[in-house]
Amino acid sequence: MRLAGRTVITTGAASGIGRAIALRFAREGAHVVVADLSDDETSSRDGSPATARAIEAAGGRATFLRTDVTRPEDVAALFEQARQVSGRIDVVVRNAGIFRGSPIVDTTPDAWDADLDLNLRSHYLVNRQAIGVMLEQAAIDGVRGRIVNMASQLGVTAPPGHLSYSVAKAGIAQMTRQLAVDYGPKGILINAVAPGRIITGYHPGEADYVEKGTVDAATAYSLQRTPFWRLGRPDDIAGPALFLASDDCTFVSGHVLMVDGGWTAY
Secondary structure (H helix, E strand, C coil): CCCCCCEEEEECCCCHHHHHHHHHHHHCCCEEEEEECCCCCCHHHHCCCCHHHHHHHCCCEEEEEECCCCCHHHHHHHHHHHHHHHCCCCEEEECCCCCCCCCHHHCCHHHHHHHHHHHHHHHHHHHHHHHHHHHCCCCECCECEEEEEECCHHHCCCCCCCHHHHHHHHHHHHHHHHHHHHHHHHCEEEEEEEECCECCCCCCCHHHHHHCCCCCHHHHHHHHHCCCCCCECHHHHHHHHHHHHCCCCCCCCCCEEEECCCHHHC
């Protein structure tokens, strides 16, 4: 119960990594505000209840708020409504994004803008709103709030053909460091998790890898690059995010925690 009595916003929490984080945080006692475009995204995949309902069915507390994190007015409304849960927001996990990209000569200006809008600008919108709210809160043991951003191993390496995604993730890492420097003196701890290849069901070939153990070329490449014996799972990210969101993290700030099975060490 490391988050007992805490109010947590998790964006992109309808599926994948965001869902795993929301479920884990709820088990640790948090009231989880599930923010996404839809709370039913996972139901059509594996038949499991949507995130907020799954939390409540397990005896936890959750509130679903439909949010488009690329729209400033949606982000402002999310925080205003979330603050009504307990009068404060203790933790914000900024997770939503999309994995796509192309070489620069094949990347149109419109595609570039769309990718960075979701994968980078929305981080700016959520962090800006979170910090504004947290600055108004009383500190608890010197901490006014914690923010956990979602970066990527691809923000420190250069994946072939994924220009906009890797640039956005590099930007998130630098944003995290900059905000930690700017707002650490005010009692806000800001860190990021940088996942490696995580099996979320979005990439081609993942279902065959999970169900049959067979691999396509992209999965084989990821396995070859990952020193640990398997690829990642959403729950592998929930644990590190929990550490950064909990009282166990009291003197860690501006850190980008690689959770990639050793990819960036190789």
